[in-house]
Amino acid sequence: xxxxxxxxxxxxxxxxxxxxxxEDTRFARFVLISIAVSFLGLFLFAPLAVxxxxxxxxxxxxFLDAFRDPDAQSAIRLTLLIAAISVPANLMFGLCAAxxxxxxxxxxxxxxxxxxxxxxxxxxxxxxxxxxxxxxxQGVFGKFFSAHGIxxxxxxxxxxxxxxxxxxxxxxxxxxPLMQEQGTxxxxxxxxxxxxxxxxxxxxxxxxxxxxxxxxxLLCNARAMGEFGAVSVVSGHIRGLTNTxxxxxxxxxNEYNSVAAFAMAVLLASLALITLxxxxxxxxxxxxxxxxxxxxx
Amino acid sequence: xxxxxxxxxxxxxFRAPSVIPGFGITFGYTLFxxxxxxxxxxxxxxxxxxELGFSGLYAVATExxxxxxxxxxxxxxxxxxxxxxxxxxIVAWVLTRYEFPGRRLxxxxxxxxxxxxxxxxxxxxAALYAPNGWFGAQLASFGIKVAFTRWGILVALIFIxxxxxxxxxxxxxxxLEIELEExxxxxxxxxxxxxLFVLLPPLLPAxxxxxxxxxxxxxxxxxxxxxxxxxxxxxxxxAPLLIVVKLEQYDFAGATGxxxxxxxxxxxxxxxxxxxxxxSRKRFGHV
Numbered sequence: 001x002x003x004x005x006x007x008x009x010x011x012x013x014x015x016x017x018x019x020x021x022x023e024d025t026r027f028a029r030f031v032l033i034s035i036a037v038s039f040l041g042l043f044l045f046a047p048l049a050v051x052x053x054x055x056x057x058x059x060x061x062x063f064l065d066a067f068r069d070p071d072a073q074s075a076i077r078l079t080l081l082i083a084a085i086s087v088p089a090n091l092m093f094g095l096c097a098a099x100x101x102x103x104x105x106x107x108x109x110x111x112x113x114x115x116x117x118x119x120x121x122x123x124x125x126x127x128x129x130x131x132x133x134x135x136x137x138q139g140v141f142g143k144f145f146s147a148h149g150i151x152x153x154x155x156x157x158x159x160x161x162x163x164x165x166x167x168x169x170x171x172x173x174x175x176x177p178l179m180q181e182q183g184t185x186x187x188x189x190x191x192x193x194x195x196x197x198x199x200x201x202x203x204x205x206x207x208x209x210x211x212x213x214x215x216x217x218l219l220c221n222a223r224a225m226g227e228f229g230a231v232s233v234v235s236g237h238i239r240g241l242t243n244t245x246x247x248x249x250x251x252x253x254n255e256y257n258s259v260a261a262f263a264m265a266v267l268l269a270s271l272a273l274i275t276l277x278x279x280x281x282x283x284x285x286x287x288x289x290x291x292x293x294x295x296x297x
Numbered sequence: 298x299x300x301x302x303x304x305x306x307x308x309x310x311f312r313a314p315s316v317i318p319g320f321g322i323t324f325g326y327t328l329f330x331x332x333x334x335x336x337x338x339x340x341x342x343x344x345x346x347x348e349l350g351f352s353g354l355y356a357v358a359t360e361x362x363x364x365x366x367x368x369x370x371x372x373x374x375x376x377x378x379x380x381x382x383x384x385x386x387i388v389a390w391v392l393t394r395y396e397f398p399g400r401r402l403x404x405x406x407x408x409x410x411x412x413x414x415x416x417x418x419x420x421x422x423a424a425l426y427a428p429n430g431w432f433g434a435q436l437a438s439f440g441i442k443v444a445f446t447r448w449g450i451l452v453a454l455i456f457i458x459x460x461x462x463x464x465x466x467x468x469x470x471x472x473l474e475i476e477l478e479e480x481x482x483x484x485x486x487x488x489x490x491x492x493l494f495v496l497l498p499p500l501l502p503a504x505x506x507x508x509x510x511x512x513x514x515x516x517x518x519x520x521x522x523x524x525x526x527x528x529x530x531x532x533x534x535x536a537p538l539l540i541v542v543k544l545e546q547y548d549f550a551g552a553t554g555x556x557x558x559x560x561x562x563x564x565x566x567x568x569x570x571x572x573x574x575x576x577s578r579k580r581f582g583h584v
Binding site: 022024025028029032033035036037039040042043044045046047048050051054093095096097099100101103104105106107112115116118119121122123124125126129130131132133134136138139140161164165168184187188191192197201219222225226227228229232233246247249250253258261262265268269272273275276277279280 | 311312313315316317318319320322323324326327330331334335336337338339341342345384387388390391392394395397399401403405406407408409410411412413414415416417418419420421422423424425430431432452455456459475478479482488491513516517518519520524537538540541544547549552553556559560563564566567
């Protein structure tokens with residue numbers, strides 16, 4: 001009796017529950033997917049879409065006119081210059097840091113890695129402020145540099161320094177775990193076979209890390225061109241001289257020149273989209289050639 | 298060879314011996330560049346705030362406008378990180394566990410707040426939630442005002458923090474062993490029980506880490522907030538903005554004071570993350 005009861009109950013259950021034991025009900029799936037998609041739509045897609053809509057609000061010619069402004073052109077030139085200096089500087093550093101940390105063993109390594117990541121946990125405004133404290137008129141070196149006629153704060157060098165600071169960890173934090181995973185066996189083989197250090201670096205190490213390197217450079221470049229807070233503190237906002245694209249966006253927006261502000265913003269949003277696209281492509285095609293940490297910022 | 302070994306064993310070396318060249322120059326350059334760009338400027342900030350002394354820092358922090366800005370920043374950042382925690386978990390779960398059209402596109406777009414410059418996010422959020430914007434107009438008909446209020450700050454900080462939670466939790470969801478769920482179901486647990494008692498506990502450290510990362514980022518966020526906040530002193534003014542205000546007034550002591558308080562908060566968040574991860578490694582064997 002008891003036996004047949006159990007069998008009956010099991011049979012009934014199996015009729016009611018057709019889904020697998022580790023699957024969620026269709027209803028639960030539908031609700032969760034709807035929540036996630038609406039949340040992403042409201043908070044991510046809408047802000048991105050509005051940039052393009054607002055920029056084209058008064059027609060294509062009004063959009064193009066925004067780039068005829070000499071101040072806008074100088075902002076674009078300055079942004080390119082800043083990225084052209086700060087990205088290679090951090091690339092150089094990233095390679096050196098990754099080489100010394102990943103290929104050798106020495107005490108204090110994790111402390112060094114923590115220190116390299118430090119700029120990510122500092123507010124952009126504070127990153128700008130520290131350079132004002134060092135190089136500003138009241139600063140530690142302010143008097144020295146102004147006596148020699150070199151201006152750093154409220155000039156291009158200050159913007160470069162602040163940008164290097166906020167983009168500091170990007171290349172290094174991508175390369176360090178990647179090169180640690182790869183180990184030293186291939187380099188040791190090349191060296192033992194008589195290759196010089198540099199030959200080994202160019203023909204063994206670089207081909208192994210090229211996608212990770214590109215990944216780091218992409219993210220570094222996007223942030224370098226788009227940085228606002230830190231640059232805003234050190235730039236002084238001198239039109240045509242020390243305004244980068246993000247700062248120009250702010251000025252135009254505050255002057256209620258919405259179309260021009262969003263036109264400049266379109267440049268940065270497109271850069272963001274290209275960066276995301278390439279980044280996703282790298283993650284899909286070369287997942288093995290990127291470090292496991294790559295997707296965490 | 299054996300002679301060499303004897304020498305190696307006896308002499309203390311900073312680094313383990315290796316045939317790979319270039320340690321001196323790369324390590325030296327790393328320390329030099331790190332010191333020049335990061336450590337020296339940050340040390341200057343710490344030095345300058347130590348000149349203020351404890352009483353000076355206390356005076357800065359308790360100045361009514363600064364205290365209000367610090368409170369606003371702290372509490373709204375906390376609220377935004379909580380919202381990100383809940384929705385980030387749902388987004389991460391859906392993106393990892395379910396198949397639906399456009400999943401990969403949504404997955405790629407989660408990183409948008411990392412890639413989109415903060416000033417652009419700021420003006421587009423302000424345009425969206427302004428009384429004549431897409432969302433602002435809808436909300437205004439219900440009598441809700443988001444742009445130029447504290448709600449605006451919350452919206453911007455939710456935007457900024459979302460990827461931190463999603464990207465921290467996603468890999469852990471992907472690694473969850475299906476066998477555990479099967480065991481739990483076989484032993485008679487309801488699906489809800491399996492989710493609460495089997496799936497959530499191993500996700501907890503990642504959730505906490507994501508929360509702390511989102512919170513730390515929100516504390517320091519500037520660009521995306523100032524356009525939508527309205528920046529009304531005592532109400533919707535954030536601490537980073539107040540640093541800029543103080544700098545414009547040449548109040549370096551005030552700016553330094555606020556900056557060091559913010560730096561302390563973000564280092565405490567960093568410390569909590571490290572403690573959580575150390576605990577997680579011990580308890581679950583992963584970060």
